[in-house]
Amino acid sequence: LAKTTQPISMDSYEGQEVNITCSHNNIATNDYITWYQQFPSQGPRFIIQGYKTKVTNEVASLFIPADRKSSTLSLPRVSLSDTAVYYCLVGYTGGGNKLTFGTGTQLKVEL
Amino acid sequence: EAGVAQSPRYKIIEKRQSVAFWCNPISGHATLYWYQQILGQGPKLLIQFQNNGVVDDSQLPKDRFSAERLKGVDSTLKIQPAKLEDSAVYLCASTPGGYNEQFFGPGTRLTVL
Numbered sequence: 237l238a239k240t241t242q243p244i245s246m247d248s249y250e251g252q253e254v255n256i257t258c259s260h261n262n263i264a265t266n267d268y269i270t271w272y273q274q275f276p277s278q279g280p281r282f283i284i285q286g287y288k289t290k291v292t293n294e295v296a297s298l299f300i301p302a303d304r305k306s307s308t309l310s311l312p313r314v315s316l317s318d319t320a321v322y323y324c325l326v327g328y329t330g331g332g333n334k335l336t337f338g339t340g341t342q343l344k345v346e347l
Numbered sequence: 348e349a350g351v352a353q354s355p356r357y358k359i360i361e362k363r364q365s366v367a368f369w370c371n372p373i374s375g376h377a378t379l380y381w382y383q384q385i386l387g388q389g390p391k392l393l394i395q396f397q398n399n400g401v402v403d404d405s406q407l408p409k410d411r412f413s414a415e416r417l418k419g420v421d422s423t424l425k426i427q428p429a430k431l432e433d434s435a436v437y438l439c440a441s442t443p444g445g446y447n448e449q450f451f452g453p454g455t456r457l458t459v460l
Contacts, residue, residue, distance in 0.1 A: 270448065270449075272449075272451075277453070277454075277456075278453060278454075279351070279438050279440070279451025279452050279453055279454050280390065280438075280449075280451050281451070282448035282449065282450070285448060323389050323390075335380075335392050335395075336392075337389030337390050337391070338389055339388070339389055340388075340389050
């Protein structure tokens with residue numbers, strides 16, 4: 237059962253790059269790392285997923301070192317609308333394994 | 348494409364009463380999940396279905412919680428009887444299967460008095 241640890245909160249300003257790190261020392265071979273964003277009164281929304289090295293999409297980048305015991309979500313040029321809770325999820329959705337969400341990081345973006 | 352639908356959105360009950368939540372996943376999604384999210388915490392997986400079979404229910408308090416997914420489509424989650432500590436948001440999510448991203452519904456906020 238992969239347990240994850242994230243910073244409880246982070247503050248940033250509009251236009252800055254934000255990096256949120258998740259620690260998952262017990263990650264298993266089959267586990268993928270997925271990041272979700274959650275606004276109040278809404279369900280989590282998928283941001284990005286990766287297995288190793290670097291993954292980039294239109295909204296974020298995910299950096300995973302060779303030992304896979306941590307990962308870093310990078311949000312370029314954040315805006316006020318990026319204020320939300322960000323969760324790191326480690327697991328294998330193929331069946332049978334528990335999916336473990338982290339404690340979540342509350343990101344606050346200010347002008 | 349329609350998203351994951353859940354109802355009701357809010358429910359208030361007295362302790363020891365029963366309650367049921369309904370989830371309609373995205374069409375064609377074989378895998379369905381129920382999560383419990385207590386205020387200030389990350390979602391906790393309660394049960395995972397693959398079509399209409401249970402894949403993982405190891406964290407479901409089976410003495411009071413039950414879930415079913417008839418015909419591999421809609422699902423219901425029931426609590427009977429409810430306790431104060433069951434106050435939480437209950438999230439339903441679905442995926443086509445495999446390593447795909449989960450699509451979450453808006454959740455049902457349960458308050459047990």
